[in-house]
Amino acid sequence: MTGTGRFASLSPATGQQLAEYPVHGPEEIADAVGRAREAAKGWARAGWKGRKAALLTFKRALAARMGEVAETVTAETGKPDHDARTEVLLAVIHLDWAARHARRVLGRRRVPSGLLSTHQRSLLAYRPLGVIGVIGPWNYPVYTPMGSIGYALAAGNGVVFKPSELTPGVGVLLARIWAETVPEHAGLFSAVTGEGRTGDALARSGVDKVAFTGSPGTARKVAAACAESLTPLTAEGGGKDAVLVGGDLDGPGLDRAAEAIVWGAVSNAGQTCTGVERVYAVESVHEDLCRRVVRRAAQVSAGPQQSGHGLPDAEGPDAEGTDADGSGRAADYGPMTLPSQLDTVERHLKEAVASGARVLHGGPESVSAPYVQPVVLADVPEDASVMREETFGPLVAVNSVRDLEEAVERADASPYALGAAVFTGSSRAGRAAAEQLRAGMVSVGSVLGYAAVPSLPFGGSGESGYGRVHGEEGLRGFAAPQAITVRRFSPPVDLTSYATPRATAARTVELARRFHARM
Ligand code: NAP
Secondary structure (H helix, E strand, O other): OOOOOEEEEEOOOOOOEEEEEEOOOHHHHHHHHHHHHHHHHHHHHHHHHHHHHHHHHHHHHHHHOHHHHHHHHHHHHOOOHHHHHHHHHHHHHHHHHHHHHHHHHHOOEEEOOOHHHOOEEEEEEEEEOOEEEEEOOOOOOOHHHHHHHHHHHHOOOEEEEEOOOOOHHHHHHHHHHHHHHOHHHHHHEEEOOOOHHHHHHHHOOOOOEEEEEOOHHHHHHHHHHHHHOOOOEEEEOOOOEEEEEOOOOOHHHHHHHHHHHHHHHHHHHHOOOOOEEEEEEEHHHHHHHHHHHHHHHOOOOEOOOOOOOOOOOOOOOOOOOOOOOOOOOOOOEOOOOOOOHHHHHHHHHHHHHHOOOEEEEOOHHHEEOOEEOOEEEEOOOOOOHHHHOOOOOOEEEEEEEOOHHHHHHHHHOOOEEOEEEEEOOOHHHHHHHHHHOOOOEEEEOOOOHHHHOOOOOEOOEEOOEEOOEOHHHHHHOOEEEEEEEEEOOOOOOOOOOOOOOHHHHHHHHHHHHHHHHHO
16 A cells, blocks of 8 residues: 555556556546446346357457566466466456346246236246455455456446456456457446455445455455345355265376376466365375376476566567576466465374374475465365365365265365365276265366356355355346236136135135146
8 A cells, every 4th residue: 555545556467567556446437337337227128138248348348458467467476478368358258248138037937926826927027136246365466356346247237347456457458359349339348447345335324236356354344334234145255175086097097187186286386276285186196196286286396477478479578488497398377476374284284293193295485475386285184174165276286085975075165165176097987976075166177167157056155155256146146136927817716816715715726726636
């Protein structure tokens, strides 16, 4: 904070100031919500067709300006350009799906009326809620909030977005691209900037729903603020995702599992809500898997990022990129975006070692601000903090279990229940284990397989929060169902009228009772 009503965004790699942004308070937020509410009237008039066209225009603009968005993501988070571009692509895929499917999922439809109500036509419609307050995290500053923003807009709402104070530039840029590409609906989606207090003010601003993504601690504060005005809330919290590895995997299968485990654990410096933090491998393959995980982890490193994506048509003077360390090979992932997260990673690691865990790769020396090199642990006591709390760093614990049943039990013993993955020799066994798990999302034979499937809902339970984004549930989460019945003709016996003789009404009720007592 600068103390002047403005705050600075910093590069996590160098600590250098990137830009300054205003700290928005209740007044500015009320303005933004008011503008969105007004613009929502025009959004409603645009109809399904007009809204779809506008959202697809926005989508094309995001795809066309991927380089510009990714550059801002990389500057503010430190993640590699390739990762930032992949993140934008995922957001684009979700926006495309939401735009194309909103009418099918939310449009008015007839539903069966039932025997007692054959005289009525029954209609189900989903009305927009109004204005949605979206509060986002910094780790995937495009993909994560767009999972709410895109679906909320497609459902007919306005949106006011409060990005993390670590990634304000990304939020402002997303809103600017909207305003530039869909100027006729400019006020419908805007960004407000600031830190936690700005998020709190947004939750209290009279928005019609809050879509929050962040840590469970903050989710509780937001839930408390929303409770005061009965504002509905979707809370996407953290995770402690587990990978289950069956004893029937052969060498190539174990290699595929190891590859996925390392990528799932260390990509984005482990700062992924659905990142791999725990592995439960059946004892017959445990040691072999550990060797393969370590071999793969040893080939991956954190460091400064090259600029540009290295493709021949890359934009800008640095487009061909520079080596991160002069070794000829760029680092695979970047710095810890949130400096204080280094302390959590270090504490989890030290406590694990003190409680008897085996350190297979890396160690306390792997933590060297702002980077953390990959760490692989084994035989970690289940009550250690690294097995219980979200680490949010490139550190993975590989424990051995008797069988897949025990793997499921241990995976489910966490207070978090967000994502999980299963690797088995047969996909049938993998699916069977997946269906036993409490996690909201499970990939069999891969990690995070569900994240790029827009028709699947995303979310978890327990400390991982409640509600869903993405897919049909994600669209319905930003709409209020409205039930309408239309009387088509007079029923033979009208049960909602005093004009019907009591004895006739009673006979009808008795007939219906007998019918249901037998069925
Ligand atoms: P965070 O500290 O909980 O912050 C999340 C957002 O809430 C930020 O915009 C933050 O603003 C804002 N905020 C802070 N205090 C607030 C308050 N009292 N009222 C309203 N808003 C407030 O989380 P983070 O560090 O940004 O993100 C990391 C966490 O997000 C991890 O736990 C990760 O697992 C989780 N996550 C979950 C998902 C999912 O889909 N389930 C996806 C991505 C990340 P400031 O940043 O300005 O303080």
